[in-house]
Amino acid sequence: MGRGLRLSRSLQLLGAALLATASQVSIAAKDDPAAFEAALLEAVFSDHARYLADLAVAHEHGEGVEREPARAAALYCESARLGNVEAMYSLGWMYANGRGLERNDAYAGTLFAMAAFFGHPQADRMRRYTGDYEGAVPDCLQPPPDESPDPGWSAEAYIAALSVQRQHLARLVVNLSADYAISPRLALAIALTESNLDADAVSSKNAMGVMQLIPDTAARFNVRKPFDPEENIRGGLAYLRWLLAYFRGDIALAAAGYNAGERAVDRYRGVPPYAETQAYVARILAFMQRRKHAYDSRVTEPSPVAPALQLVSERGGGS
Structure with a gap:
């Protein structure tokens, strides 16, 4: 119970900060604590995903930081896992063109299919060059292995x-x-x-x-x-x-x-x-x-x- 109260208090404080910086958490949601917390978490994930995608762009093109395509790809992948559509598309582009990564049309097709699902305007067109989605998923998008699935349950x-x-x-x-x-x-x-x-x-x-x-x-x-x-x-x-x-x-x-x-x-x-x-x-x-x-x-x-x-x-x- 104490941990839950601390988490709730932390979320409230973070929510206040996000609202103060014009985050996407709606003020109306504050009237419903559960809805406010859900909207807040969504905003946190979205903001962090956008930050990772922006950092990936910088490392991909050497804008203000050292140009590191491999680092950019890792950042794009983490951003994509958090739901950033532009990161899905950008990582797909890197795989499709072999930029900083070994070319892999199957991975690129998967990422373009994901981005297209969420409405990215160019992603569907790119799939014409990489082929249909075949189910191949980059390792960085795979869920971690579940080595201890039910700890404490008998x-x-x-x-x-x-x-x-x-x-x-x-x-x-x-x-x-x-x-x-x-x-x-x-x-x-x-x-x-x-x-x-x-x-x-x-x-x-x-x-x-x-x-x-x-x-x-x-x-x-x-x-x-x-x-x-x-x-x-x-x-x-x-x-x-x-x-x-x-x-x-x-x-x-x-x-x-x-x-x-x-x-x-x-x-x-x-x-x-x-x-x-x-x-x-x-x-x-x-x-x-x-x-x-x-x-x-x-x-x-x-x-x-x-x-x-x-x-x-x-x-x-x-x-």
Whole structure:
């Protein structure tokens, strides 16, 4: 509680400074503390991203500082991660022209696709020279490896608190999750949210079993006996592994895809505006307490709008 109060006080002080310098935080938002804090954080990220992009320009062209293309590229990349569209475009240009970096049209195409998604006027035209987006992402934009995904959380302690009839299925979910490189916590979150660990559950849409597989999904992942607990759980975990690869480890988007289908997430470029799906994603994220998960990029090609979706999600616009 003390840390939260200190953070809130720090944000208030920073907010006052930002407002005094005509920042983008709206004065009206101050009437709603939560909205004010969200707008303030957005302004902080935006201002810092702009500062990094400006510094990158200086290092790229030697304006007032030593000309260091490699340093410029690193600054552009960090700015792009924070959502600066001009930095996305500029880094793409460096890759497309081999300026300070080894030429890489695939990386350039990704960065131009990201910038075009956010409305950059030249980015879409540049994609004609670099080719279509292929899913290649520069290392500097990749999320850091998740070496300790659930510190302090014990699957066994959680299972022990369940009713006796659900403990067997919960352990089955946890044990099988390792076969699919999925966090036991995420596997349990999906199983609990889908059926509350009921192997006989059937929804109004004919979703079946522990992982609530609809017939098309069951067939897609070779589930022939959807009411067999192990086969059903394996099918659900296989689909979840696919979704994590498709959405590049974004738990919110993967959960939205599990509930509403990956095509709906692509169509709305984020969590679809369905009350059920939004509540579903909120429950999964509350259970997980994080947004990122390791994934195997070999499982499938990424969503065609994956880079932009990741940026939207990371900045709070995806849930």
